[in-house]
Amino acid sequence: xxxNSSSSAGTRRWQHGCTLLTxxxxxxxxxxxxNLLRIxxxxxxxxxxxxxxxxxxxxxxxxxxxxxxxxxxxxTDWGVIDCxxxxxxxxxxxxxxxxxxxxxxxxxxxxILKREALIRSKSALGRxxxxxxxxQLRYLDRRK
Numbered sequence: 001x002x003x004n005s006s007s008s009a010g011t012r013r014w015q016h017g018c019t020l021l022t023x024x025x026x027x028x029x030x031x032x033x034x035n036l037l038r039i040x041x042x043x044x045x046x047x048x049x050x051x052x053x054x055x056x057x058x059x060x061x062x063x064x065x066x067x068x069x070x071x072x073x074x075x076t077d078w079g080v081i082d083c084x085x086x087x088x089x090x091x092x093x094x095x096x097x098x099x100x101x102x103x104x105x106x107x108x109x110x111x112i113l114k115r116e117a118l119i120r121s122k123s124a125l126g127r128x129x130x131x132x133x134x135x136q137l138r139y140l141d142r143r144k
Contacts, residue, residue, distance in 0.1 A: 024080035028096040031085040033066035039083060046076035089124025090117055115141065 029035060040048075040061045048059040052073040059074060072083040086092045090099055090113075099117035102109050113121065119137050122130040 024082060026082045026084060028084050028087050028093055030093050031066070031069055033063045036061055036066045036069065036072075036083075037063070039072075043074070043076060043081070046078055048074040048076045048081070051075040051080065087113075087121050089121040 029039065040059055043059070049056045050059065050073065056075070059072070070085045074081045074083070087096050090096050096113070096117075097111070100111040100113050102111050115137060119134050122134045122137075
């Protein structure tokens with residue numbers, strides 16, 4: 001998918017050596033109509049549906065419906081994908097982009113949060129699973 005985005009959550013933790021993995025993909029992206037429509041086209045074959053709506057309706061964005069959106073919580077044929085406009089503890093897309101770095105995957109290049117940015121974000125969230133991830137990441141830092 002070619003869009004203005006940076007992946008986060010489980011992908012970041014795995015890449016940084018954390019053993020706590022999730023079954024979803026979090027993507028911080030620009031929530032402009034052009035970018036959201038580009039994401040919709042890229043995911044079309046995955047049959048995305050809104051997972052936080054009672055009727056779980058298919059993703060069918062229009063230029064008009066994109067205005068004012070801040071997050072998209074989707075179920076797809078490949079699993080859960082959450083598109084967010086900001087990351088807790090870091091800020092909006094521009095700040096997240098500045099706190100990310102490129103990695104190469106078999107399917108192409110993507111960006112993930114730098115380890116220290118991931119620690120700041122997980123600390124700000126403060127949930128037990130996030131704080132456990134922070135402990136693991138800090139331990140890995142000490143072992144370097």
